[in-house]
Amino acid sequence: MSNVPLLQVRNLHTSFYTDAGEVRAVNGISYNLDRGKVLGIVGESGSGKSVSAYSVMRILTDTGRVTEGQVLFNGEDVLKYTPQQMQAFRGSRISMIFQDPMTCLNPVFTVGSQLREAIRIHTDRTKEQIQARALEMLQLVGVNEPEKRLKQYPHELSGGMRQRVMIAMALACEPDILIADEPTTALDVTIQAQILELMQSLQKKLGMAIIMITHDLGVIADICDEIIVMYAGKVCERGTADEIFYNPRHEYTKGLIRSIPRITERHEKLIPIAGTPVDLLNLPAGCAFASRCDCAMKICLKEQPQEIWVNDSHIAACWNNVKRMAEASEEMRPYE
Amino acid sequence: MSDNKPLVDVRDLKQYFPVKSGLLNKLTLKAVDGVSFTIDKGETLGLVGESGCGKTTVGRTLLHLYKPTAGEVWFDGKLVTDKNIGEFRKDMQIVFQDPYSSLNPRMTVSDIIGEPLDIHHLYANKKERADRIAELLTLVGLNSEHANRYAHEFSGGQRQRIGIARALAVNPRFIVCDEPVSALDVSIQAQIVNTFEELQQKLGIAYLFIAHDLLVVQHMSRRIAVMYLGKIVEIGPAADIINNPIHPYSQSLISAIPMPDPEAARHKHRIVLEGDVPSPLHMPKGCPFRTRCRYATDACAESCPSLTDRGEGRQVACHLM
Ligand SMILES: Nc1ncnc2c1ncn2[C@@H]1O[C@H](COP(=O)(O)OP(=O)(O)OP(=O)(O)O)[C@@H](O)[C@H]1O
Ligand SMILES: Nc1ncnc2c1ncn2[C@@H]1O[C@H](COP(=O)(O)OP(=O)(O)O)[C@@H](O)[C@H]1O
Ligand code: SF4
Ligand code: SF4
Ligand SMILES: [Mg+2]
Ligand SMILES: [Mg+2]
DSSP: OOSSOSEEEEEEEEEEEETTEEEEEEEEEEEEEOTTOEEEEEOOTTSSHHHHHHHHHTOOOTTEEEEEEEEEETTEEGGGOOHHHHHHHHHHTEEEEOSSGGGTSOTTSOHHHHHHHHHHHHOOOOHHHHHHHHHHHHHHTTOSSHHHHHTSOGGGSOHHHHHHHHHHHHHTTOOSEEEEESTTTTSOHHHHHHHHHHHHHHHHHHOOEEEEEOSOHHHHHHHOSEEEEEETTEEEEEEEHHHHHHSOOSHHHHHHHHTSOOGGGTTSOOOOOOSOOOOTTSOOSSOTTGGGOTTOOHHHHHSOOOOEEEETTEEEOOHHHHHHHHHHHHHHSOOO | OOTTSOSEEEEEEEEEEEEEOSSSOEEEEEEEEEEEEEEOTTOEEEEEOOTTSSHHHHHHHHTTSSOOSEEEEEETTEEOOTTTHHHHTTTEEEEOSOTTTSSOTTSBHHHHHHHHHHHTTOOSSHHHHHHHHHHHHHHTTOOGGGGGSBGGGSOHHHHHHHHHHHHHTTOOSEEEEESTTTTSOHHHHHHHHHHHHHHHHHHOOEEEEEOSOHHHHHHHOSEEEEEETTEEEEEEEHHHHHHSOOSHHHHHHHHTSOOSOHHHHHHOOOOOOOSOOOOGGGOOSSSTTGGGOTTOOHHHHHSOOOOEEOSTTOEEOOSOO
């Protein structure tokens, strides 16, 4: 096997051209994803999590455009694919599931006909084989009474079951990468636990990589090998779950982690992040978080912080780290 | 009135909805089926459970927004009935889940907050009305300059504050909060949770706090009630329910909380439930949780367990535990 990562996103920029102006939703994000790994993307609503995934899948709406950057799959630039290549890529190498399963399921067709169609497009199986595969997929995702379900319409299923049918459709062609955009946000915790357990076991069984997009820090802590924290279309910080939760190095990440209620701190007040999200039509020159940041310095308003390696698996883009390093190096200077 | 009386006392409350299935078939959907609890002055009772288990219906029936099928609601020692509910409207308010749809986008903030003031004739002149609106906006952490702007100009968290200001306008003593922070980002959620708590400390308001995020509920509540299919299956002090749930459903619910802490996540043992919630139209005989309970025995199919006292303020409805 080669050493090229399965997916490399490099300096990706995506904008929407609206009547109000250019909405700069993604502003230069980079990451690698290896085979069989789970990458989590967190950040507040509007931070560009979904748009970055849609850019990789090339399913942006008409007004949206990738303006810069590369998406390399096994070293090949996906953004240069022809529409035919792209269609083949989407079906067989990468699939996506959404918060609302009805974005993928058609209410007027049975679950069976939609699942069979998903299998038919991407494989050259016979009718009988397709039917068998459809059944097998429903069993794989833990839908009870699969024969009966194949004949039912989406509205006849519960939310958790629809979510599973959508996962079955996404996995029918055994993709290398599954992008899950808030797959459990609309579900109850007990059903959410079922779906997360299912995704983890499928990931192990099939060896696929997962990009898990969510604003739920609990879900992220539970299942991710690596985490990206996004703010205003940029990566503020990237690292393992332990690094992000126990050693955050960006002021936004710190605020995010401080703001969650914890079981041990019942009587303490929660610590919110003050202020409001940044306007993507008018991004500031410096750090996008500066207007809400208690530690903002002069340089934060003027210049965008560069990504700095905290250690070999941890990156943060915050001037505070530069300051810390400078202070450290000051100490190291020879005594005069 | 003696002070140790509960502010809200709900006794065997039922809410049945008639539903048609097929042409002639009429079925009864038992959305709330015999729920009892009390809430003290200035206290928060958390209400949790899967979607569709009847949490919202409890809140709405308790406020007589739905006419109860059976049962009693006592407020401050007085029985609330269809006839006298008007007297209690001022004291009992509600804040809704969805800050996007619960406010009319064509109304200004001062129209929205002023409406209950108008209905209950709570001011003598225009200036008093405007002052009260400004005061309410400040109370919930908004700016009095926001008064003349439209609801759609605000973010989700700000809209939720407008909803809270509206509920507070009439000086209620009790508010039903139905998933008030579920639609918000964590950092904004923390702001709203703090606002609720500050208001409670300042004004002594009692809350019935409905949410599916158990971390938020345990943070807010002194006691928690766990519902399953229209019934309370366990109720008790918040810390006890979270740290040592007794009912098998509470156990799985608590174990399923995604812990925002990698170390805790590594050591956690999730009890993953099989299957989905049964439809409240086809309630299983005996214990409603029987179809998903890993401890279920034959006895569980025979009779429905009722809530029994387990000491230290805890009640549990289970034959075995
Ligand atoms: N079709 C579009 N036209 C214009 N702007 C858009 C469009 N789609 C998204 N945006 C903007 O791009 C930004 C990023 O949106 P995105 O959907 O990626 O956010 P997100 O991080 O997924 O948020 P959420 O947690 O709410 O799903 C937002 O400001 C959004 O308003
Ligand atoms: N107005 C109504 N008519 C008929 N059924 C209803 C009505 N309101 C709620 N229900 C049903 O009652 C049950 C409980 O609903 P609800 O109280 O909204 O649950 P929760 O708030 O716990 O999610 C559900 O099965 C729901 O579909
Ligand atoms: S770069 Fe400056 S403003 Fe931005 S998060 Fe770091 S300290 Fe705060
Ligand atoms: S009564 Fe029986 S089925 Fe119901 S929760 Fe207890 S053990 Fe489970
Ligand atoms: Mg999104
Ligand atoms: Mg509800």
